[in-house]
Amino acid sequence: MCSRGRRREPANAGAGARVLRPLFYGRFLFSFTEPGFRFRRLFWRKTTRDFRGQLWLVTGASGGLGAHIASEAVKAGATVIAAARDAGKLSALRERLAPDVRERLEPWICDFALQGEVAALLQRLHAAGRQVDVLINNVGVLLDAHELTAEGRERSFAINLLSHFQLTEGLLADGLLASGAVIINMSSGGGYNFPLMLNLLNVTEAVRYNGTAAYACHKRAQMVLNANWRRLHAARGISFYVMHPGWVDTEGVQRSLPRFRRALKSILRDAASGADTALWLAAWRPAQTEVTGIWFDRALRPAHVFAYTREGDRAAQALVDQLQGELNDGQSKSLAAPSRH
Numbered sequence: 001m002c003s004r005g006r007r008r009e010p011a012n013a014g015a016g017a018r019v020l021r022p023l024f025y026g027r028f029l030f031s032f033t034e035p036g037f038r039f040r041r042l043f044w045r046k047t048t049r050d051f052r053g054q055l056w057l058v059t060g061a062s063g064g065l066g067a068h069i070a071s072e073a074v075k076a077g078a079t080v081i082a083a084a085r086d087a088g089k090l091s092a093l094r095e096r097l098a099p100d101v102r103e104r105l106e107p108w109i110c111d112f113a114l115q116g117e118v119a120a121l122l123q124r125l126h127a128a129g130r131q132v133d134v135l136i137n138n139v140g141v142l143l144d145a146h147e148l149t150a151e152g153r154e155r156s157f158a159i160n161l162l163s164h165f166q167l168t169e170g171l172l173a174d175g176l177l178a179s180g181a182v183i184i185n186m187s188s189g190g191g192y193n194f195p196l197m198l199n200l201l202n203v204t205e206a207v208r209y210n211g212t213a214a215y216a217c218h219k220r221a222q223m224v225l226n227a228n229w230r231r232l233h234a235a236r237g238i239s240f241y242v243m244h245p246g247w248v249d250t251e252g253v254q255r256s257l258p259r260f261r262r263a264l265k266s267i268l269r270d271a272a273s274g275a276d277t278a279l280w281l282a283a284w285r286p287a288q289t290e291v292t293g294i295w296f297d298r299a300l301r302p303a304h305v306f307a308y309t310r311e312g313d314r315a316a317q318a319l320v321d322q323l324q325g326e327l328n329d330g331q332s333k334s335l336a337a338p339s340r341h
């Protein structure tokens with residue numbers, strides 16, 4: 001349970017996670033890697049994708065899973081706003097698409113570590129009068145080194161969680177989602193290792209920071225947020241899904257988990273296998289009767305595999321309050337800041 005709740009906090013969550021880590025890797029080695037994907041694929045019906053007429057917004061689209069999802073959506077007929085911070089990588093992605101479809105990939109520059117830039121992206125959508133059919137909240141990083149953003153937040157928190165919350169809430173509040181829109185939140189199996197602990201989400205003091213724990217906590221928080229959005233917005237006909245891609249050989253993994261990558265390189269998934277569930281969810285929009293759970297390889301799986309990660313009833317509201325508080329705080333800081341003009 002999170003730090004603000006009344007329920008007893010699993011103070012030993014870090015220790016628990018350490019003890020259970022070998023168990024975690026052993027348990028999921030086959031499932032999360034390419035062999036697991038290939039095995040499950042044997043039982044799937046052949047499907048096609050048709051995203052014609054849809055507007056997609058994919059965050060962190062310049063590389064890895066985001067780039068793959070954006071390209072495949074364009075190939076299946078969607079117009080895709082590919083949002084990332086590196087203009088060069090985005091234009092290279094566009095160039096890799098066939099000339100007759102590449103105009104439907106729109107590179108939008110946004111640094112998701114900065115809430116001011118996420119707000120600007122929302123304003124730009126609003127000004128253009130565009131409504132999003134599919135939002136892929138994909139951007140995410142695991143940072144070993146502690147770093148604060150120019151807005152004073154721990155960097156991975158701002159990217160992994162706050163930007164997703166801000167973007168989703170902004171689209172909902174400003175009427176920027178098309179009717180029947182789908183929102184897919186890219187979490188991680190790493191979230192299985194950690195309970196939601198609010199005091200570990202935005203660790204601004206370097207001595208308290210542990211990049212792996214922060215990442216796992218953000219990924220757990222995404223699952224809690226997704227369940228909350230499902231609870232609140234099901235009646236509006238908006239579908240919220242949270243998923244994880246398994247273990248995929250991307251630049252992010254190469255950069256953040258070099259030893260893990262070296263050990264498992266031959267069996268890690270490629271981007272197509274990791275992204276498959278996101279594209280399948282967007283195409284099929286399966287019914288989900290329970291609010292909790294996480295999609296993986298085209299099936300809804302339990303949100304918890306270890307008892308110590310379960311959160312209490314008030315966890316979601318406490319999480320939303322904290323994230324909303326962060327955004328309000330940022331707004332008041334920027335209103336209070338002297339004008340640059």
Ligand SMILES: NC(=O)c1ccc[n+]([C@@H]2O[C@H](COP(=O)([O-])OP(=O)(O)OC[C@H]3O[C@@H](n4cnc5c(N)ncnc54)[C@H](OP(=O)(O)O)[C@@H]3O)[C@@H](O)[C@H]2O)c1
Pocket residue numbers: 059060061062063064065066083084085086089110111112113114138139140141159186187188189190244245246247248249250251252253
């Ligand atoms: N790969 C896996 O095994 C795995 C497993 C579980 C979950 N996931 C999740 O899947 C998602 C994608 O992971 P990935 O492995 O594809 O990561 P990746 O290879 O690092 O790609 C992420 C993309 O996001 C961009 N990005 C990073 N920080 C950004 C920022 N502040 N603003 C805008 N764009 C930014 C990166 O561009 P730059 O080059 O500019 O940094 C990069 O193109 C993440 O949420 C991750 O947690 C991945």
